[in-house]
Amino acid sequence: MMTILVIDDDPAIREIFTAFLKRHGHTIYAAPGGREGLELLRTLQPDLIVLDIMMMPMDGWETLSAIKRDPATRAIPVTMFSGKQPDPEEICRYGTWIEDYLVKPLDFHRFSDILTDIIRRSSDWQQEREILKCVVPDHDLIDEYYGTRKIVYLLEKFLPLLETAPQQVRLIIQHQKNHISEMEVSMNLREFLPAGKVKS
Amino acid sequence: MIVKKKALVVEDEATTAIDLKDCLVEKGFEVAGIVASGEEAVKAAGTTRPDLILMDIRLQGKMNGIDAACEIKKTCDVPIIYVTAYSDDLSIFKATTSGPLGYLLKPFDDQELKIAIDIAMYQHRKEQELREKERTIRALVNAVPDALLLLDDHHRIIALNNSMEEELGNMGNDLVGTVIADLYPRAMSTLQARMIEDVFRSGQGVRFETQRSEQWIETSIHPVIEDDDRIARVVIQTRDITDRKFFEEKLKTEGIQQIERNMEQFQILNDQIRNPLQAIKGYVDLSDTPFRQQINEQITVINDLVTRLDEGWLESEKVRRFLFKHYLHESLDIPGRLQAGGCR
Numbered sequence: 320m321m322t323i324l325v326i327d328d329d330p331a332i333r334e335i336f337t338a339f340l341k342r343h344g345h346t347i348y349a350a351p352g353g354r355e356g357l358e359l360l361r362t363l364q365p366d367l368i369v370l371d372i373m374m375m376p377m378d379g380w381e382t383l384s385a386i387k388r389d390p391a392t393r394a395i396p397v398t399m400f401s402g403k404q405p406d407p408e409e410i411c412r413y414g415t416w417i418e419d420y421l422v423k424p425l426d427f428h429r430f431s432d433i434l435t436d437i438i439r440r441s442s443d444w445q446q447e448r449e450i451l452k453c454v455v456p457d458h459d460l461i462d463e464y465y466g467t468r469k470i471v472y473l474l475e476k477f478l479p480l481l482e483t484a485p486q487q488v489r490l491i492i493q494h495q496k497n498h499i500s501e502m503e504v505s506m507n508l509r510e511f512l513p514a515g516k517v518k519s
Numbered sequence: 520m521i522v523k524k525k526a527l528v529v530e531d532e533a534t535t536a537i538d539l540k541d542c543l544v545e546k547g548f549e550v551a552g553i554v555a556s557g558e559e560a561v562k563a564a565g566t567t568r569p570d571l572i573l574m575d576i577r578l579q580g581k582m583n584g585i586d587a588a589c590e591i592k593k594t595c596d597v598p599i600i601y602v603t604a605y606s607d608d609l610s611i612f613k614a615t616t617s618g619p620l621g622y623l624l625k626p627f628d629d630q631e632l633k634i635a636i637d638i639a640m641y642q643h644r645k646e647q648e649l650r651e652k653e654r655t656i657r658a659l660v661n662a663v664p665d666a667l668l669l670l671d672d673h674h675r676i677i678a679l680n681n682s683m684e685e686e687l688g689n690m691g692n693d694l695v696g697t698v699i700a701d702l703y704p705r706a707m708s709t710l711q712a713r714m715i716e717d718v719f720r721s722g723q724g725v726r727f728e729t730q731r732s733e734q735w736i737e738t739s740i741h742p743v744i745e746d747d748d749r750i751a752r753v754v755i756q757t758r759d760i761t762d763r764k765f766f767e768e769k770l771k772t773e774g775i776q777q778i779e780r781n782m783e784q785f786q787i788l789n790d791q792i793r794n795p796l797q798a799i800k801g802y803v804d805l806s807d808t809p810f811r812q813q814i815n816e817q818i819t820v821i822n823d824l825v826t827r828l829d830e831g832w833l834e835s836e837k838v839r840r841f842l843f844k845h846y847l848h849e850s851l852d853i854p855g856r857l858q859a860g861g862c863r
Binding site: 329331332334335336338339372373401402403404406422423424425426427428 | 786787789790793794797798799800801804805818822829
């Protein structure tokens with residue numbers, strides 16, 4: 320079972336979130352804002368942080384930046400949870416820092432499964448990174464590689480909404496994927512990782 | 520009281536002078552003076568400002584009648600009728616530029632003189648009217664800021680206004696008779712020549728816009744329909760529309776920006792709508808209401824509406840511009856439309 324921290328300024332969301340996930344046996348901490356969340360993280364090491372974006376006075380992106388800049392909390396996976404669709408600019412700026420972006424309203428019955436999947440994926444990638452760091456000397460390249468893969472994941476998840484410009488979006492995503500392939504080649508990635516793990 | 524028109528008689532033969540004077544009086548003129556030499560004639564014309572001069576060609580003194588007439592014409596706009604006994608003189612004055620309006624060969628009778636006076640006065644009045652009309656037209660064409668040009672069917676300049684002279688960079692030179700293509704840079708002249716030819720052929724005016732570095736020019740070519748319905752001339756009108764273009768572009772950009780600001784507002788609003796939707800959905804799932812399915816369906820309806828607003832935002836120019844700037848490198852082989860979008 321997992322420990323999850325939810326940061327959301329809406330008391331109703333915090334209440335329902337806690338009620339549902341406790342049913343699945345998870346341990347839930349809830350904070351009404353970014354500052355309160357960071358305060359909790361001084362003593363808490365959750366398996367996942369679920370972070371609202373539009374909050375006052377410290378919004379979700381600011382909170383995310385604070386978490387990722389602090390070495391003590393940097394490794395904790397974060398997923399955003401907002402009523403606002405992400406725009407491409409946000410995906411590019413923060414995409415490497417987040418494991419996923421969930422748009423409200425979600426079916427809470429599925430919520431436990433969704434969060435479990437996010438944690439598993441995050442953990443798989445983290446293991447890959449550790450293996451790679453032993454064989455690829457350029458650690459910045461490894462970070463860029465996983466960051467780009469996250470961005471492509473998020474763009475592919477949200478940009479099909481761009482109905483009038485599917486061709487353009489496809490080109491952009493393809494371009495990013497080419498970049499991923501180039502990095503894989505330069506890291507000799509296919510030699511080191513188990514078959515099937517590396518996908519572009 | 521009717522002011523009588525004044526006449527000056529320049530004649531060194533006394534009898535002829537008297538005949539002329541009598542005839543003038545009969546025609547209702549006041550004879551302002553009778554002088555016998557060219558020098559006196561020039562002086563008298565300056566002081567009496569006559570409306571008509573009868574001028575003998577062979578005179579006393581050094582100046583002949585033709586020389587005197589030339590001198591007078593420099594300062595006075597007055598019709599002059601030459602009077603002479605020698606038909607040889609006529610060939611001389613016909614070759615001069617002193618602008619005589621008539622002549623009489625001595626001996627003449629009163630009738631001939633009266634007709635000559637009528638013709639000279641009439642012609643002079645018509646010339647004055649014509650000059651006045653020309654001044655009016657010039658004042659009008661020079662008052663507009665547009666550059667105007669009248670061309671014949673060989674693309675030669677017939678007339679142009681000051682703005683056009685300035686635009687052609689040829690102030691002061693007489694451009695009348697020049698072929699228009701010789702004055703424009705080659706690319707422009709090719710386009711223009713084709714357009715002008717089209718107007719002559721079709722009889723339909725055209726209007727087009729061209730850009731020269733930072734400047735936008737609108738050119739209109741209007742056909743001039745002659746009495747016989749032919750098109751033998753065209754008017755070319757050019758206008759600097761750089762300011763207009765600038766404001767049009769600004770309005771368009773501002774319009775798009777306003778729409779995008781509105782969409783950003785929707786984005787924030789959407790978040791505020793979806794939070795209570797999420798809460799309702801959660802509470803319904805937690806409770807054992809028999810209407811759970813119906814409530815969830817209604818939540819889906821509201822959420823779909825909100826999603827449509829999201830789509831507008833994601834398809835907006837701002838988002839697309841960002842994507843191009845951020846992702847599309849020059850090395851990427853992409854269709855032209857995309858590249859154009861990226862350069863903006």
